[in-house]
Amino acid sequence: MKSSAPASITFRLRRLITASLCLCAPVVIAGCQQPHGDALDRLLIGEVMMHSEFAANLRTLAMPGGRLTGTPNAELAGQFVADKLRAYGLQNVHFEPFEMSCWTVRETRVTLLTDPPRVLEGAVALARTIATPPEGVTAELTDLGEGTEEQFAAGAAELPGRFVLTRDTHQHRGDRLRWARERGAVGLVVMSDPNHEPVIGNGHRTPRPEPGVVIRHDEDLLERLKNGEHPRLNIYLDTDNWDCRPNNVVAELPGRGPLAREIVILCAHLDSWHLAEGAMDNGSGSAVILETARALARAGEQPRRTIRFIWFMGEEQMLEGSEAYVRAHADELDRVVAVVNVDMPGSPRRFGVFGHHEIEPFLRSLSANLAGYELDAEIGAWSGDGSDHAPFMKQGVCTLSLGGELGPGVKGYHTAGDTYDSVDRRGTVQSAAVLAVVVRHLADVPERPTRRLPPAEPDNAK
Numbered sequence: 001m002k003s004s005a006p007a008s009i010t011f012r013l014r015r016l017i018t019a020s021l022c023l024c025a026p027v028v029i030a031g032c033q034q035p036h037g038d039a040l041d042r043l044l045i046g047e048v049m050m051h052s053e054f055a056a057n058l059r060t061l062a063m064p065g066g067r068l069t070g071t072p073n074a075e076l077a078g079q080f081v082a083d084k085l086r087a088y089g090l091q092n093v094h095f096e097p098f099e100m101s102c103w104t105v106r107e108t109r110v111t112l113l114t115d116p117p118r119v120l121e122g123a124v125a126l127a128r129t130i131a132t133p134p135e136g137v138t139a140e141l142t143d144l145g146e147g148t149e150e151q152f153a154a155g156a157a158e159l160p161g162r163f164v165l166t167r168d169t170h171q172h173r174g175d176r177l178r179w180a181r182e183r184g185a186v187g188l189v190v191m192s193d194p195n196h197e198p199v200i201g202n203g204h205r206t207p208r209p210e211p212g213v214v215i216r217h218d219e220d221l222l223e224r225l226k227n228g229e230h231p232r233l234n235i236y237l238d239t240d241n242w243d244c245r246p247n248n249v250v251a252e253l254p255g256r257g258p259l260a261r262e263i264v265i266l267c268a269h270l271d272s273w274h275l276a277e278g279a280m281d282n283g284s285g286s287a288v289i290l291e292t293a294r295a296l297a298r299a300g301e302q303p304r305r306t307i308r309f310i311w312f313m314g315e316e317q318m319l320e321g322s323e324a325y326v327r328a329h330a331d332e333l334d335r336v337v338a339v340v341n342v343d344m345p346g347s348p349r350r351f352g353v354f355g356h357h358e359i360e361p362f363l364r365s366l367s368a369n370l371a372g373y374e375l376d377a378e379i380g381a382w383s384g385d386g387s388d389h390a391p392f393m394k395q396g397v398c399t400l401s402l403g404g405e406l407g408p409g410v411k412g413y414h415t416a417g418d419t420y421d422s423v424d425r426r427g428t429v430q431s432a433a434v435l436a437v438v439v440r441h442l443a444d445v446p447e448r449p450t451r452r453l454p455p456a457e458p459d460n461a462k
């Protein structure tokens with residue numbers, strides 16, 4: 001997500017201290033200009049800023065080896081979140097299992113068969129390739145540049161029996177793996193930019209044998225290809241593929257009165273990739289909404305609408321958990337007032353909405369109430385279907401998010417650099433405070449500020 005340029009540190013510190021003083025105090029301190037926000041807002045913000053358990057919870061969730069869906073780490077993380085929710089006093093804490101195809105990898109080894117052979121260090125396998133034979137798969141490599149669909153078509157004659165090399169571009173790697181397979185290639189090798197570590201991602205939608213790997217930038221290899229060589233590569237992958245039944249974690253603060261049937265959802269994906277600790281993506285979002293849940297429960301005010309918190313699994317493997325959830329809860333979607341998805345929140349900057357312009361005035365007034373946080377007055381008009389808001393969005397439900405500043409740690413996204421230390425904890429905890437206020441107002445505003453739109457046409461391209 002795009003974020004605004006950071007203000008000077010002194011200025012930001014001063015604003016933050018002012019914000020904490022003004023908003024933490026249950027009564028407005030003389031001289032502080034904090035209009036609009038009522039006592040409950042100040043209580044929620046104070047609870048997060050003074051008694052946050054965000055960093056401690058993130059420390060637990062940021063596990064070496066990450067929380068890849070279906071693995072023991074992911075299960076432990078789900079149990080940890082559920083236990084915390086019960087301890088915090090949330091209601092209806094439960095698991096909702098769903099079916100998907102899980103995958104882990106024990107070893108990824110890519111060897112350039114020169115004399116002597118050279119192992120390409122740091123290579124990363126794309127998800128859902130099944131294990132290669134013990135001797136790996138050996139083939140010549142052919143270079144298709146950026147790897148556009150046109151380049152695949154133009155180079156088709158060269159592909160049978162070979163690996164395809166492409167650069168790492170925005171084109172989905174799964175598409176390229178599919179085009180390679182359809183033209184008889186035996187696998188895909190994606191080369192990273194010179195200044196970036198290999199980025200993990202999805203390969204096959206269902207388990208398949210053609211390996212897909214991402215390698216570091218390699219001048220020697222490029223030189224050989226430029227000189228017309230077709231260097232031979234051996235790719236060895238030791239993986240597990242199995243049908244699994246992971247759990248989404250769900251909890252509620254039940255509403256009161258006639259609006260209790262309406263639902264405000266605050267969600268984040270709890271799963272991660274396995275290359276590091278899955279701290280920023282999305283241990284940070286998971287710990288933020290856990291902190292929001294804690295503060296709202298602690299405040300003890302029963303909202304008008306029901307607030308539902310969801311930690312999804314399977315997000316990294318193409319949103320499996322949220323898609324399953326939306327299918328299972330199809331008959332409730334009319335009653336979902338809004339879905340607030342939290343994926344790598346960072347330090348809060350601005351609200352963004354996916355299509356539902358009718359909610360903008362509501363969000364603008366909240367941004368003004370939260371003036372101490374320097375949120376942009378402008379509401380982002382966002383698009384994209386790369387996180388768990390998407391299955392709801394496609395069903396016409398109002399989906400929104402809070403965009404933020406991630407700091408230098410963003411370089412670790414989907415790489416071996418996504419560790420606890422890469423998360424700006426002091427900035428990110430503020431997102432929990434802002435979200436507590438947002439969710440509370442969405443749940444309490446007398447007039448529903450959103451309406452459900454007709455579902456989008458099914459996307460046949462996928």
Ligand SMILES: [Zn+2]
Nearest residue numbers: 281282343344
């Ligand atoms: Zn994510």
